[in-house]
Amino acid sequence: MSHTAAPPALKMGIPIPNSKLGLWLFLGTEIMFFTAFIGSYIVLRLGSQGWPVDPKDTHINVLLGGVNTFVLIVSSYLVVVAHEAMAQKNFGKARTYLTGTMILAFLFLGIKSVEYLGKIQHDIVPGHIAETPTQAISKVSREMEVVVRKRFREYTDGGAVVTERPNDIVNVVNLIAAIPDGKPPEGMPDYVFREYQATAPGDLELFRKWMNLHQHIVANVSLTVPALPAEYLAARESLKQGDKFPELKYEEVKDLLKEMKANEQYGSYVSAGVFDPHPIVYGNIFASCYFLMTGFHAIHVIVGMILFAVVLKQGSGLDEKWTDFLENSGLYWHFVDLVWIFLFPMLYII
Secondary structure (H helix, E strand, O other), rough: OOOOOOOOOOOOOOOOOHHHHHHHHHHHHHHHHHHHHHHHHHHHHHHOOOOOOOOOHOOOOOHHHHHHHHHHHHHHHHHHHHHHHOOOOOOHHHHHHHHHHHHHOOOOOHHHHHHHOOOHOOOOOOOOOOOOHHHHHHHHHHHHHHHHHHHHHHHHHHOOOOOOOOOOOHHHHHHOOOOOOOOOOOOOOOOHHHHHHHHHHHHHHHHHHHHHHHHHHOOOOOOOOOHHHHHHHHHHHOOOOOOOOOOOOOHHHHHHHHHHHHOOHHHHHHHHHOOOOOOOOHHHHHHHHHHHHHHHHHHHHHHHHHHHHHHHHHHHOHHHHHHEEEEEEEEHHHHHHHHHHHHHHHHHHH
């Protein structure tokens, strides 16, 4: 009988933990995911003559983007140090550096939120951007109507105007027109009604300005031409054969809006509710690409933070069993960092 030791059993596969192999396979799908976004952006960017690049149009803040890049790079370094500490079984040090990573991740999202807020405040949002002068003019009219209706709701909701048709703007405007010479509704104190009497003339003037603009848009005639039906028809009859009225110009609407925003009675409402009529060619495609790519990247940042939070939740119970988990989470975090390295120059610099 032979006493030779049995040969060791062969182990098939790659000599890395299954968890790490699974993560690398997952990151392969993530690479394809972001490659589709980046490739589409490059094609759209190179194929669109007149793509918005002026920061005054896009409200891209290169400084904040650069700071966020530095923040992510430092956070990746802290993850590496935290993993090294885990390998050395210095779990307290690992928690400290991982906490630093979490703080920097929150800082990244905070800065990104400031950037998003700036774009929202300037209405740089997909589907909201006027790309031609005509679209800019129509956008001013729509936003001005929202302001007018909001002002009129102050009267209907406050009880100064009593009507069964609060959304019928023509009906409401006639009732508001009667307020300056009218009496307060039953139950309303005189001093409250006097406030409505003081604001009514300004709100009526705001309505007339908007309605006048709307009529000129419908007729597509210059603001120098009367647009009220009777006056418009009379002016048309005075035209010589072959002549036509000058069309409504973007510059006219821009000057009108500037004048309205300077008005002491209703200028503050217009300033808060109506954006400057500035057309941005390809603005909606740009905004869609920006929010899509940076938004999905932000989601990946949040996922990474959740993974780190799971490790930090162990507290003093953190031990060597979490070493592989932290290493895999760190690999995911480095990928998120790498994606931003591509997004930053494409969206902010080029």
